[in-house]
Amino acid sequence: MTPADAAELLTLCAAFDRRTVGEADARAWAAALNSVPLDDDARAAVARHYAETDRWITPAHVLQQRAKIRRDRLDRANVLYEGRPGETGAESIASRRALERAVADGRIAPQSAAQAVGLAPRTAPPELTGGPAPEVEAALEGIGRRIPDEAAVLLHDYRPVRAQREALAASRLPDPLAVACTWCQAAPGKPCRMGKNNARVRQDPHPSRLDDARARHNTRQEQSA
Helix, strand or coil: CCCCHHHHHHHHHHHHHHHCCCCHHHHHHHCCCCCCCCCCHHHHHHHHHHHHCCCCHHHHHHHHHHHHHHHHHHHHHHHCCCCCCCCCHHHHHHHHHHHHHHHHHHCCCCCHHHHHCCCCCCCCCCCCCCCCCCHHHHHHHHHHCCHHHHHHHCCCCCHHHHHHHHHHHCCCCCCCCHHHCCCCCCCCCCCEECCHHHHHCCCCHHHHHHHHHHHHHHHHHHHCC
16 A cells, blocks of 8 residues: 555545544555555445444554455355366465455355355356366466466466466456456556556456456356356
8 A cells, every 4th residue: 555545545534533634644554554455445444443433543453354354255255266187286376366365355256155065056167177168268368378387387476467367267257357447447458547547556456347347257158158
């Protein structure tokens, strides 16, 4: 979170507790929340805090409430990653992390325990072939794979956005960057932007873009069924 992001979040806090917000406050909060993006969960954390208590909110409260919001989604989702035939340990870890992040972000609806273990229909059936299904391969090609798979895995830590997109495609999950954003006009493959004249890159896609990606994903699955 940048000082500008922190100032925006503090302005939301001020709507509840009437605090004054200055540059020093914004810089201090940005330092304390440096690993947290200014996303809908951070904003919801403020509202959730003041829905539960009248205590003056601090960065620690934001971290705690945001973590609870995301943990609640994971707890309701009954996440079960079955893996893909032939995938390496690094690929499995990347796919599992991408799946959990997508669930925590709210991009994937919760599933029942019966769905998780295969006793009820699921939106994304497990991969049964020895390689990626045609629609998975098409999604990966759409991202743009110009290097061997082995090299791509080694570069995951240095290309987190691409790694996440590849993991989402491999797991047959909606990819927000596969569609344009109708909110900030970001083109497919480009991150969402925010602020005056869309000057700053947004860490997470706009909610409307997530909804559009989910709708596109569901439509394609229905067409291939």
